[in-house]
Amino acid sequence: MISRQILSRPIVGRSLLLRSGLTCRPVLGNSCRLLHSFRVLKQKENDNDKGEIVFKSKKPLSRIPIGGSFEKQSNSANGDRKPIVNTASGTIEFSTWKAALLFIVVGSGLYFIFEKEKKRLEVEREAEANRGYGKPVVGGPFSLINCSTGDRFNEENLNDNWSIIYFGFTHCPDICPDELDKLGVWLNSLKTKFNIKLQPIFITCDPARDTPEVMENYLKDFHPDIVGLTGSYDEIKNTCKQYRVYFSTPPNLKPxxxxxxxxxxxxxxxxxxxxxxxxxGMSNDEVTGVDKIKELIDGYVPSSEREKRKGKWYSFLFE
Amino acid sequence: MGLLNWFSGNGDDDAPVANRQQREQCWESRDLFFKCLDNVDIIDANDKKNKDIIKKNCNIEESNFEKDCAKSWISYFKDKRISDYKKLKFKEEMDKIGAQPINLSPQEFSGMKK
Structure with a gap:
């Protein structure tokens, strides 16, 4: 019924078809129109809507302040309503552009703060997950020799400083020297960009050959802050185990x-x-590694603080 | 043997640790040698049937490489060349069938769990 009605007005149909960007070959013309009849109908409805909106917009915009109210004027013949304005306390007139500006400023400010907090909480949660429950997943007690001083170096020497630990060996052909060079770049960038000082530690996986002298000599080529650690085979093996580091020396070695x-x-x-x-890992390059470390340091919350939070009513926010 | 004969240990001497300059020298000789191998289409430098071709075309490069790098490094780099080639071939094959790489770095991986 409807489609026939529209078909009976070919001019309207054609112009709408043209608008929809479709061209039909004469043979298919009829079926094309049928296919589009629904769209044509929709279009008509929209036109009607538009008409109504135009009618409505003829009314003046409301100037009633917040808190104002309507009162029916009994003497008005057409039932026109007039707002009562509380003149005593001064009108709370608002101008649209000021309100919009306030909305944008406050809105974007809050958005920025929430996004930043969200990111920080995410990092914090990740760190919490890595800490595991109770016992740490990675790390633990160890005792090695500081190659430059000859003193013992254990897990307590990690306190009070952010540390970054790398396992390698001095005879390493290509990866370790590249990674240690990268570490040097990180240390310098963190210092100059964010004034963050890390304690860099290099632990050998080859204690048989990497004596304190060999280590000191080797580390001279890299960042001066890097602390070299070595020890007996068992001490190294224990440390690697604590840090879940895999290493293997070939069997049946001749001296x-x-x-x-x-x-x-x-x-x-x-x-x-x-x-x-x-x-x-190796996926963090000279630049992204620095940003990652900075992000992790920013997301850090001391354990005492974390404990305190647990009892608070808003503790669910950190879960 | 020249300046860098510290590496040419016969297996009984403790090979000293390479310093930065020596490392870079070794890498440079390695790159030159591998470039020469590229030119004659050789991937596996250990393969006996390639021996004559290497001797003929890359003799100088090979002897420099062996002079500048420690024995363990030489075999490591030669093996790495083979595995790098295989990796490249595999990647090419995967790209051909339109496979999507998955990032399994620790950060990305922990992000995936959420």
Whole structure:
């Protein structure tokens, strides 16, 4: 019925078809129109809507302040309503542009704050997850020798400073030197850009060959802050176990034989309480690594603070 | 043997640790040698049937590479060349069938769990 009605007015149909950007070959013309009849109908409805809106917009915009009210004028013949304005307390007139401006300023300000907080909480949650429940997943007690001073270096030396630990060996052909160079870039960028000082630690996986002297000599080529740690085979093995570092020396080695050590290549970021935060791998380059470390440091909350929060009514926010 | 004979240990001497300059020298010789191998289409430098071709075309590059790098490094780099090539071939194959790479770095991975 409807489609026929529209079809009976070919001019309207054609103009709408043209508007919809479709061209029909004469043979298919009829079916095309039928297909589009629904759209035509919609269009008509919209036109009607538009007409109504135009009618409405003829009314003046409301100037009733917040808190104002209507009162029916009994003497008005057409039932016109007039607002009562509370003149005693001064009108709360608002101008649209000021309100819009206030809305934008406050809105974008809040948006910015919430986004920043959201990001920070995410990092915090991730750190919390990495800490595990009760016992830390990565890290733990160890005792090694500081190659430059000859003193013992254990997990307590990680306290009061952010530390970054790397496991490697001095005979490493290509990955370790590249990674240590990268570490040097990170340390410098963190210092100059954000005034963050990390305690960089290099632990050898090859204690048989990496004596304190060899380590000191090797680390001279890299950032001066890097602390080299070595120890007996068992001490190193224990440390690697604590940090879940895999390493393997080839079996049946003859003394003095040249060999390579297979090991996992990760940087371990440790917080000032000596707790593991996050690993950084080869996917973090000179620039992204710096940003990642900064982000992790910003998201850090001391354990005492975390404990305090648990009892608070808003503790669910941090879960 | 020249300046850098510290590496040419016969297996009985403790090979000293390479310093930055020596490392870079080794990498440079390696790159030159591998570039030469590229030119003659050789991937596996350990393969015996390639030996004559290498001797003929890359003799100088090979001896420089062996002079500038420690023994363990030489075999490591030669093996790495093979695995790098395989990795590249695999990637090309995967790209051809339109496979999507998944980032499995620790940060990304922990993000995926959420």
């Amino acid at each position: 003095g034989q040249d060999y390579l050590v297979d090991h996992s290549v990760f940087f371990y970021l440790m917080d000032p309480e000596g707790q593991f935060v996050q690993v950084l």
